[in-house]
Amino acid sequence: MNLAQEASLVAGKDLRIEARSRVTLQQVLPFGLIVLLLFAFALDPDRGVLRDVAPGLFWVTVLLAALLAISRSFAIEAANGARDGLRMSGLDPAAIFLGKAAAVAVELAALEALLTVGVIVLFDVSLGAIGPLLLATVLATVGVAATGTLYGVLAASSGARETLVPVLLLPVVSPVLLGATRAWEAAIDGASSDAWPWIGVLAVFAVLYTSIGTLAFGPLLEEA
Amino acid sequence: MTLLKPTVARVLGWTTLVALIVLALFGLWGAPADAVQSDAQRLMYLHVPAAWIAYLAFGVTAIASGLWLWPRTRSPVWDRMAGASAELGVMFTGLTLLMGSLWGRPVWGVWWAWDARLVTTAVLFFLYLGYLALRRVPGTAEGRAKRCAIAALIAFVDVPIVHFSVTWWRTLHQEATVFDPELKAHIHGVMAFTLWFGVFAFTLLFVYLLDRRYHLECLQEGLEDRELEQAIKDRVRGSVSPPKVEAKVEATVEAGAER
Incomplete structure (x- = not known):
C-alpha cells in the first residue's frame, strides 16, 4: 500500500465511526449553529452589524467547532486501546496523520457548508466571488485540520487533552482566522484581487503544517 | 549541575545588579527628557530591552529544542534550557506588553492599540x-x-507567519527606528547610550536568570528522584518480609476475581 491508500484507510475508518456514532452530526454541527444564534443575540441583528462581521463570526465558529472535532478525533482512539492498535498496525505514521487530518477536514467541510447556509439565511450575507471564497475555505480547513491533528496527538500523549488543545491550538491558528476572514470579506465584497494575498498566507500555512505533521506525528504517537 | 560555575554565577549576579542600578540612574536622571513624549519616553529604556530579551529567549528555546531533537546532540541539558528560557521569554513578553501599555496611555492616549x-x-x-x-x-x-x-518548534515556525499576516492586516507602530539604515536615527548621545546599556544590562539579567532557573530545574529533578527512592525504601522497610507482600497481592487478586 502506498501513502495515499494508507491515509484513505485511516480517514475512512474515522469517518465511518462518525457516520455510525453520529456524534459529529448530533453534537458538533448543532453546536456551530447555536454559536451563530448566540452571536445574533450578542450583536444587534437589526442594523446590518451581523452582515458586516459575518466572515469573522463564521471562522470563529469554525475554530470553536474544530476544537470539538479534534478532541473527538482522539477520543475515539482512547477507547478499547485503539491507539495501541493503530500504533501496531504497521501503517506509516505519516499516513495515519494525513488520514486523521483528512477526516477532521471532511467533518469541518460539512460543518462549513451548513454554517454557510446559516450565515446566508440568518445573517443575510450574499456570497460574491465564489472561486476565491471556496479556495480560501479549503486551504484554511486543511491548515486547521493539520495543526489540530498535530496538537491533538501532542495532547493525547500527555493525558490532559480537553484543556490543553485550545490553549495550544488557538494562538497557532490565529493567522488562519485572520487570512480566512480577510479573504472572505474581500470575496463577499466582490474585490477578489484583495483576497489572493490572504489565500497565499493560507496556502503557506497549510503546506507548512501538513509537512511538519507528517514528520512529527510518528515520534508523538510513540509517546501517546 | 549548572550552566555556569558557582563563582561565575555569583559574579554575574552582582554585575547584573550593578548594571541594573546604573541603568535606573541613567534612565531616570542621566538621560534628558524626550522633546515630545517628555518623561513617558523613559519607559523605553526598559521596554525595548525587555522586548529584545523576549525574542532572545524564544530564540534560545527554539535552538535548544532543535538540539534536543537532533539525535547527535540529544541531552537533558537542552530540554531544561528550552524550558527555562521559554519561562523567561513569557515573563519578558508580559513585561514588554505591560510597559508598552503604560507608555501607550499617555503617548497614544490608549492602553492598547490594534x-x-x-x-x-x-x-x-x-x-x-x-x-x-x-x-x-x-x-x-x-x-x-x-x-x-x-x-x-511548531510555535517558533508560526512566529513569522503571525508576524506577516498581522503586519498586512494593520500597521501603526513606529517603524524600527534604531535599526533603520535609511533613517540613520539621531538619538541624543546619552539617550542612545542608556538604551544600549539597557539592552546590555537585560542581557546579563537574562543569562543570570537562565542559569538560576536551570539550576532550580536540576534541583527539582533531583528532589523527585530522591522522593521516589525514599518511598521505595520506606515501603521495603515497612513490610516485614517480601513473601508476605506477595501473599497479600495474591489474596487481593483472588478477592477481585471472586467479585
Missing part, C-alpha cells in the same frame, strides 16, 4: 504560554522532552 507589533507580541505571549502549560504536564522525562521540543 497595531501589528502589539498584536504579534500578544500572540507570541499566548503561543509560549501554551508551551509552558504543556511543560507542566507530567510524564516520562524522555516523552515530555520530545513533546515539548516538537511543540516549541
